[in-house]
Amino acid sequence: MFSPFHPRQTPQGLPFPFVESTAPPLACTILTSPRKQATSGSGSWSQPDSLYNELMILETFPVGPLQCNCTLLGDEAAGEAIVIDPGDEVSRIHRRLTELGLKLKQILVTHAHIDHVGGALQLKRLTGAPILLNENDLPLLAMMESQAAWLGVPTPETAPPDEGLAEGQRVGLDHYPAQVIHTPGHTQGSVCLHFAPLKMLIAGDTLFAGSIGRTDLPGGNSQQIIHSIQSRLLALPDETRVIPGHGPVTTIAVERSTNPFLRIR
Numbered sequence: 001m002f003s004p005f006h007p008r009q010t011p012q013g014l015p016f017p018f019v020e021s022t023a024p025p026l027a028c029t030i031l032t033s034p035r036k037q038a039t040s041g042s043g044s045w046s047q048p049d050s051l052y053n054e055l056m057i058l059e060t061f062p063v064g065p066l067q068c069n070c071t072l073l074g075d076e077a078a079g080e081a082i083v084i085d086p087g088d089e090v091s092r093i094h095r096r097l098t099e100l101g102l103k104l105k106q107i108l109v110t111h112a113h114i115d116h117v118g119g120a121l122q123l124k125r126l127t128g129a130p131i132l133l134n135e136n137d138l139p140l141l142a143m144m145e146s147q148a149a150w151l152g153v154p155t156p157e158t159a160p161p162d163e164g165l166a167e168g169q170r171v172g173l174d175h176y177p178a179q180v181i182h183t184p185g186h187t188q189g190s191v192c193l194h195f196a197p198l199k200m201l202i203a204g205d206t207l208f209a210g211s212i213g214r215t216d217l218p219g220g221n222s223q224q225i226i227h228s229i230q231s232r233l234l235a236l237p238d239e240t241r242v243i244p245g246h247g248p249v250t251t252i253a254v255e256r257s258t259n260p261f262l263r264i265r
């Protein structure tokens with residue numbers, strides 16, 4: 001499948017989403033409390049991760065043909081959750097929220113590419129949760145028909161976000177808050193979400209394991225993404241666990257020392 005979204009192909013012939021390097025194909029990333037297991041036969045959802053509080057549920061799973069990493073963060077005690085980047089497979093995400101008995105509080109979208117935002121409105125309709133997106137990506141959101149055409153997929157219905165995601169804004173759950181870091185470059189409205197108490201960064205398509213987001217799409221800027229990463233993300237503590245928009249988990253320390261896109265500047 002050729003698409004202007006994906007100039008490179010994986011060895012399996014699948015498009016490699018929004019990545020400029022020859023990093024390995026996408027891997028499933030699942031981090032969760034061992035206490036609640038999927039019951040709906042929706043595949044391998046749960047692996048214990050001892051780094052996390054037992055009352056916290058953290059699951060990251062790839063959705064849709066481009067395998068966007070969608071993250072569900074839940075607080076069992078409060079009965080609340082947030083979902084980040086519900087790009088596709090909304091019924092699966094909604095079923096998981098129901099299984100866990102969690103009320104969805106926010107739908108957070110790191111940027112307005114179709115594979116990250118495509119299911120947001122449908123999930124909002126099912127749950128009543130507001131959608132949050134940085135205002136600089138509103139032009140991209142308005143290009144959904146073009147984005148779908150590039151990929152040869154049906155155009156998902158979208159609507160303007162209920163709230164912005166501005167630099168410094170606090171979002172997330174009461175016990176698991178995140179701060180918004182505006183990291184333009186992949187798109188003008190790209191943001192990362194820093195869960196400082198959890199030592200975790202949701203990086204969208206700005207930073208990947210061994211790679212960075214592509215900048216050849218509308219709104220992309222290669223100098224800007226490097227600046228965003230170097231000035232904002234590499235300033236985070238070494239041990240910060242990075243969950244990228246696609247592919248495997250990494251850390252700030254590993255990317256600072258080995259990411260080839262960040263070494264020669």
Ligand SMILES: [Zn+2]
Pocket residue numbers: 018111113186205
């Ligand atoms: Zn993207």
